[in-house]
Amino acid sequence: MTHQSETLCAEDRLKxxxxxxxxxxxxxxxxxxxNRALIDHMAAYFGDLGARITILPxxxxxxxxxxxxxxxxxxxxxxxxxxxxxxxxxEPEWQSDPFVAELRDGKLYGRxxxxxxxxxxxxxxxxPDLAAAKLTRPVYLCFSYDEEVGCLGAPAIARxxxxxxxxxxxxxxxxxxMMQLVTGQKGKIAMRAQVNGTSGHxxxxxxxxxxxxxxxxxxxxxxxxxxxxxxxxxFDADFTVPHATMLxxxxxxxxxxxxxxxxxxxxFELRAIPEMDPEADMAALLAxxxxxxxxxxxxxxxxTGITFExxxxxxAMGEARNTAGFTRYASLLPAWxxxxxxxxxxxxxxxxxxxxxxxIGPGSIAQAHRPNEFVSLEQLGLCVxxxxxxxxxxxxxxxxxxx
Ligand SMILES: [Zn+2]
Numbered sequence: 001m002t003h004q005s006e007t008l009c010a011e012d013r014l015k016x017x018x019x020x021x022x023x024x025x026x027x028x029x030x031x032x033x034x035n036r037a038l039i040d041h042m043a044a045y046f047g048d049l050g051a052r053i054t055i056l057p058x059x060x061x062x063x064x065x066x067x068x069x070x071x072x073x074x075x076x077x078x079x080x081x082x083x084x085x086x087x088x089x090x091e092p093e094w095q096s097d098p099f100v101a102e103l104r105d106g107k108l109y110g111r112x113x114x115x116x117x118x119x120x121x122x123x124x125x126x127x128p129d130l131a132a133a134k135l136t137r138p139v140y141l142c143f144s145y146d147e148e149v150g151c152l153g154a155p156a157i158a159r160x161x162x163x164x165x166x167x168x169x170x171x172x173x174x175x176x177x178m179m180q181l182v183t184g185q186k187g188k189i190a191m192r193a194q195v196n197g198t199s200g201h202x203x204x205x206x207x208x209x210x211x212x213x214x215x216x217x218x219x220x221x222x223x224x225x226x227x228x229x230x231x232x233x234x235f236d237a238d239f240t241v242p243h244a245t246m247l248x249x250x251x252x253x254x255x256x257x258x259x260x261x262x263x264x265x266x267x268f269e270l271r272a273i274p275e276m277d278p279e280a281d282m283a284a285l286l287a288x289x290x291x292x293x294x295x296x297x298x299x300x301x302x303x304t305g306i307t308f309e310x311x312x313x314x315x316a317m318g319e320a321r322n323t324a325g326f327t328r329y330a331s332l333l334p335a336w337x338x339x340x341x342x343x344x345x346x347x348x349x350x351x352x353x354x355x356x357x358x359x360i361g362p363g364s365i366a367q368a369h370r371p372n373e374f375v376s377l378e379q380l381g382l383c384v385x386x387x388x389x390x391x392x393x394x395x396x397x398x399x400x401x402x403x
Contacts, residue, residue: 002117003366004168006111009388010384010385010388011124011379013126013129013384013385013388014125014377014380014381014384016124016125016384017118017121017122017124017125017380017381017383017384018103018108018121018377018380020120020121020125020363021101021108021110021117021118021121021375022101022110023041023121024038024084024117024120024121025098025099025100025101025108025110025111025112025113025117026052026099026100026101027041027099029084029085029086030085030086030087030088030089031085031086031087031145031146031148031149032149034060034062034063034145035063035064035084035085035145035363036057036061036062036063036064038084039055039064039065039066039084039143040106041150042066042068042084042124042143043055043066043068045124045127046066046068046124046127046141047068049059049070049127049128049130049131050070050131050140051066051068051069051070051127051130051131052068052069052070053066053068053070053202054066054067054068055177055256055265056153056156056157056160057316058145058146058152058153061346063145063146063153064145064153065142065143065144065145065153065154065156065157066141066142066143067140067141067142067157067160067161068127068140068141068307069126069138069139069140070130070131070135070138070139070141071130071135071136071137071138071139071394072135072136072137072138073138073164073165073166073168074165075137075138075166076138076166076167076168076169076325077137077138077139077140077166077168077169078137078138078139078140078169078171078172078325078329078390078394079139079140079142079161079166079168079170079171079172079349079355079357080119080123080139080140080141080142080172080174080387081141081142081143081144081154081157081172081173081174081176081345081349082116082117082119082120082142082143082144082173082175082361083116083143083144083145083146083147083148083153083154083345084117084143084144084145084299085144085145085146085147085148085149085153086111086112086115086117086122086148087111087148087368087369089111089158089371089373090351091370091371092139092213092371093371093372094371095109095371095372096110096372098110098111098371098373099111101113103377105279106376106377106378107376107377108374108375108376108380109372109373109374109377110373111203111373112373113363113366113367113373113375114176114362114363114364114365114367114368114373114375114379115175115363115365115368115369115373115375116174116175116176116361116363116365118174118176118361118375118379118380118383119175119361119383120143120174120361121380122174122362122380122383122384122387123141123174123387124389125384126384126387126388127141127306128374129388129391130391133391133392133394133396134396135391135393135394135395135396136394136395136396137324137394138168138169139390140161140390142157144345145230145343146320147345148380149312150190150311150313150314151312151314151343151344151345151347151348152311152312154314154345154348154349155348155352157345157348157349157353158244158349158353158355159351159352159353160249161353161355162352162353162354162355163351165383166357167353167354167355168325168343169321169323169324169325169328169355169356170320170325170326170328170329170355170356170358171349171350171355171357171358172348172357172358172359172360173344173345173346173349173351173354173357173358173359173360173361174359174360174361174362174377174379174383175176175340175342175344175346175359175361175365176361176362176363176364176365176367176368177337177340177359177360177361178337178362178363178364178378178379179334179360179361179362179382179383179386180334180335180336180337180338180360181333181334181335181336181337181358181359181360182317182337182338182339182340182358182359182360183238183319183320183321183338183339183358184236184238184239184273184274184317184318184319184338184339184340185316185339185340185341185342185343185344185346185347185359186239186244186271186272186273186274186316186339186340186341186343187272187274187278187309187313187316187317187343187347188230188269188270188271188272188312188314188343188381189269189270189272189278189279189282189310189312189316190263190267190268190269190310190311190312190313191267191268191269191270191282191308191309191310192266192267192308192309192310192311193215193218193266193267193268193306193307193308193309194263194264194306194307194308194309195211195212195214195215195218195253195263195264195265195266195267195305195306196211196262196263196303196304196305196306196307197209197210197211197214197252197260197261197262197263197264197297197301197304198260198262198301198304199259199260199261199262200259200260201258201259201260202257202258202259202260203258204260205260206337207270209261209297209300209301209304210255210260210261211254211262211263211264212253212254212261212264214264214293214294214296214297214306214307215251215253215264215266217292217293218266218289218293218306219248219251219266219268221285221288221289221292221293222246222247222248222268223246223247223248225246225281225285226245226247229243229244229245229246230243230245234255234273234275234276235273236273236274236275236339237349238338238339239273239339239340239341240338240340240341240358241314241341241379243273243275244270244271244272244273244278244281245269245270245271246266246268246269246270246271246285247269248266248267248268249266249267249268249269250266250267250322251264251265251266251267251399252264252265252266253265253266266388267311270282270315271341273316273319274316274318274319278313280302280320286308289306293306294306314343314345314347314348314353315347315348315350315351315352316347317344317346317347317349317350317357317358317359318347318350319349320356320357320358323356326356326358327357328392329390332386332389332390332393333358333360333384334360334382340359340365342365344359346358346359349368360386361383362375362379362380362382362383363375363376363379
């Protein structure tokens with residue numbers, strides 16, 4: 001291939017990526033609205049190109065994951081993964097319709113442009129090349145639902161891939177990283193607490209079990225653990241915040257200034273680095289609150305106390321750089337950009353699917369979840385070039401050249 005035709009080819013891929021991104025942004029896939037129409041659109045596209053299509057719907061059928069596989073089935077392959085849901089776009093600061101892509105100054109604006117329909121559009125743009133290549137290893141294009149509300153779709157994909165006769169050996173998650181290599185992501189456990197006390201005129205306070213005051217005692221223990229992570233670790237200097245964090249995030253309770261509050265609800269979260277056991281830490285905290293706070297409530301008035309409910313949890317993504325999958329593609333991967341504290345499906349693929357994972361995707365997380373979200377054409381260009389280089393690396397011709 002001449003240099004000139006390579007350039008034309010790259011331009012063509014970028015143009016295709018931009019068109020696919022416009023199509024994808026037009027689907028309103030805010031998590032609560034479902035993603036089924038978009039998944040059917042992508043499945044039809046990849047299916048027409050000859051991919052093996054697997055749709056993994058949720059129990060309602062309104063949401064689904066998609067796995068489109070290209071290449072042989074009997075060798076360990078590569079996963080390209082992204083979520084198709086987006087966060088709501090109700091901010092008044094939007095300068096254009098968030099579900100109609102708009103190109104201004106080399107940037108494509110729209111909800112999901114960088115988080116993360118941009119990556120999906122790039123995968124679609126290079127899919128004809130995947131279909132045409134004589135692949136030596138399979139590539140699994142995986143697109144999930146409900147990542148933004150707690151990585152709810154990805155576990156089914158991870159389990160599906162892990163159950164294949166030859167599961168994939170490496171996953172690239174296309175979350176926005178400015179096309180840098182990200183090798184770690186924090187895990188999260190989000191919890192809800194309900195404090196049930198007793199009520200009455202506040203002038204008789206000593207007779208009551210004040211739900212807000214006991215909630216405060218429980219929250220003090222949550223903050224104390226947060227402080228301990230900050231002071232004692234464990235530490236991982238590759239993260240911007242180099243330790244786990246734990247904090248209360250919402251609270252509601254009480255009915256009037258002169259009534260002892262009977263009820264108080266609050267939420268809290270633990271964001272864990274890969275080197276720790278967040279489940280054990282959370283269990284220890286709940287046991288501590290049970291013995292030090294709830295027991296005192298029940299001793300005063302039987303039946304009062306604190307109950308806990310898990311809202312969602314997803315695991316941290318650990319270090320992939322010492323794995324065989326990583327090594328196979330190491331020479332093609334972009335410069336290392338550290339580890340991130342935001343959630344991604346990488347931890348799910350790694351811990352539930354046993355697939356070492358990294359994050360590499362177009363656009364910046366700084367533009368995600370904000371009005372006027374955009375991805376630059378330059379970033380989309382870098383992404384299609386990167387995916388194209390992976391295809392060349394996996395194609396039979398390149399394999400013959402390497403021997
Ligand atoms: Zn995302």
